[in-house]
Amino acid sequence: MRKGRLVVIGNGMVGQRFVDALRARDSDDRWRVTVLGEEPQPAYDRVRLSALFDGVGAAELNLHTPDPRVRLRLGAAVTAIDRTRRVVTTTADEHPYDALVLATGSYPFVPPIDGIGLPGVFTYRTLDDLAAIRAHARGRRRGAVIGGGLLGLEAANALRLLGLATSVVEFAPRLMPVQVDTAGGALLRRYVEELGVACRLGVATSALHPGPDGVVAQLELADGGRVDADLVVVAAGIRPRDELARAAGLPLGSRGGVLVDRAGRTADERIWAVGECAAVDGTCHGLVAPGYAMAETVADRLVGGAATVPDADTATKLKLLGVDVASFGDAHGTTPGCLDVTFTDPATRVYAKLVLSDDAQTLLGGVLVGDADAYPTLRASVGQALPAAPLALLAPAGAGTGVAALPGSTQVCSCNAVTRADLDAAIAGGAADVPALKAGTRAGTSCGSCVPMLRQLLDAAGVGQPRGLCEHFEVSRQELFDLIRVRGIRTFSSLIAEHGRGDGCDICKPVVASILASLGTGHLLDGEQASLQDTNDHFLANLQRDGSYSVVPRIPGGEITPEKLIVLGEVARDFALYTKITGAQRIDLLGARVEQLPQIWRRLVNAGFESGHAYGKALRTVKSCVGSTWCRYGVQDSVGLAIVLELRYRGLRAPHKIKAAVSGCARECAEARGKDFGIIATDAGWNLYLGGNGGFRPRHADLFATDLTTEALVRLVDRFLMYYIRTADRLQRTAAWIEAMDGGLEHLSAVIVDDSLGLCAELDAAMARHVGSYSDEWRDVLEDPARLSRFTSFVNAPEVPDPSIRFTEERGQRVPAGTRETENRQPVGLGTPRVRR
């Protein structure tokens, strides 16, 4: 049998899904497939496009798997279809077809406003669009989005993440006018404004004006108002790309789009259309789920099946803005005779509406604002008998009761038409976690909103899932970091209420405290944050075995003036502290009681000392050798660099402690290769080594980059540290982190040198924020009576020192006395024979 020639125009989400579906069904190899895509990249997950601004790399969005049976031509825009000769033409060549599938998607609608063509005005649709936005945002301060729909709000969040003060201008009187009703819209507006996004609703943009540099600078509104913005994103809707079909004389829908029947076929029996460019029975859908359903249908038809396109699922959920909004089914209650159940809780600021059939037995649709936990279950229940009483479904715990109670025919994943029965079969077949379920059934691979239900089904089946951080959080530290960062969560209580269970513990609380500190959320002893700190961070000192604390002031690079050294001596003498020089070139003062800590620190701070963070999972020290200033071998100023680095990274909270060192020549007197980052001077600059540590399992750091200038070195270390902070597990030192990384050091280099994930600008910005916002934690405590009040021995007897802390003398200094261990302790034997008497 001669193979048919199948040409697909467009390699977007639906075009790709169509090819995958066809390949999966075409077991007789009936079709030879050619895909012509206009974009330079193969298909990617457009739905998750905005994740690029949250540190997800473009590579992670890829949807395309190479298939030898499919010819893919990228950068190949089709310019015409000749239906008589049955060929399509690109700018370069011609492709004959026996069957043709149009999957050309949509283009952003750009309203004809004065000044809309100015530099600095962007659309929001492709990888290239986002790259251009990111590049333009650098150094800009204010952004505006024209359009307050789903896409506009997503774009507004993106601008926010790029550090721009952002406004949204929407012509309709409420945000997300298509999805939410008036009451939901009002609540949504409040949430969005609280995120710092200004909303101008019910007003059109009438013109854009440039600044002196010719770049857009201001929006003029129809009511005469003005909005300053040096970056503008237009998100005013999309239009189907039906130009090829139109030119080829194919009938279109009344509002555009290639007209197709329920089989997905156009008026020409050899031509089909799928995705956003297709108007099924005259209606286009701007969502991926209906497109996927069309792709499956047409694939089935092309191998001789009789599938038809089901009614479109237009459920949507707002992603990324940290505001829960969802709508599904007949959200606006257009079904004749339907009933509304609404639920408003001003205290928790939740608004929910369910639309029920006239007999109140069947769920038709709904709107949720403020808490969309119930969304996955509700969405899956549309068209079914209500699984519980309406209010029970909406109550916070309602989501949890959901999926296990639903019948097997329920579509759990609407994007990919996966039913509960499909998932149960996959679990029975050995799928033991969410990734395995995703791989086996495709459920959860598109919008992701059904993933919580996948977890519930695994739970219900009693299948073990990978352990989260602790019993309170099912996610890893990295996932927690992203949740907190992306959703803008600022307190432990809201985090655990929304994403965890119980009251927390000594594992998750310090992790969250550290993440909050890394994200720069104020002093660690303020408000609820104080209760998360472990005792070291809580008293900004290191707890010792006897309940006393040690004090370690920062001595950057190990360099100290005689005057400061004298102050340390005097303080140690006056408070009778045991004094020891540490391995990290500073001085440890031990044996301080809680109530003495502020007194000790007052004197130290007055003498110009600051916290050394010896108590924190944070940068400890940057040790140095004496370097070229004095040493006759030295080739660079190792002390100077160590001080610069220590001051730059001081106070930086991390998954574990971070140590560093700088040596002034290859003789390596500072033992830099035993550190998380070590630097060794060369004649031409600096060599950077990453991932070393001492301790229980010593490891030498690996050479990462050579002969760097100081500036280049600092940039690499900035990114290394920030990437570590974002992605490492709890208590994972850099060595273990690099080892666990897929691709190890090479991957790290791709990320922080070549910017393969497009993350560097964000990492740099995060470090700049850290450096700019540093302030000495101890000074901040001393200046604040509320913080100081924690440093008492007994809440009802602050004047009584803890009687259990007692000392004895050893080699002329005080050491703990009275604990079991000290009483039993033997003097250290010197290896000389005991003298018998």
Added chain:
Amino acid sequence: MTGQPRGWTVVCPLTRLDPGRGVAALVDGVQVALFRTAADLFAIDNRDPVTDAYVLSRGIVGSRGGAPTVASPLHKQTYDLRTGDCLDLPGVAVRWHEVRCRAGLVEVRLRKEA
């Protein structure tokens, strides 16, 4: 400790206690660790039986299963705040004491050793 029944000792105003954190108090010469959780007050001995150091008041408060807990700041053994039982080491426990809040003041009454 003597066998005398003891009375309630006023320790501090409730507002002095931060939710999710403990403080140490001296009650009839005994070091007590006093905790305020979101909904409750608890008192146990301040002495960590594993290390002999008086530090339990400085541990991190949380929950395990349904039990309110504190973890020793030294070696992280976790204690049930209601009973004083160590949830990690069988047979290890600290004393718990009675605590209540009256007119905004937190009061503690020592319990004799069981």
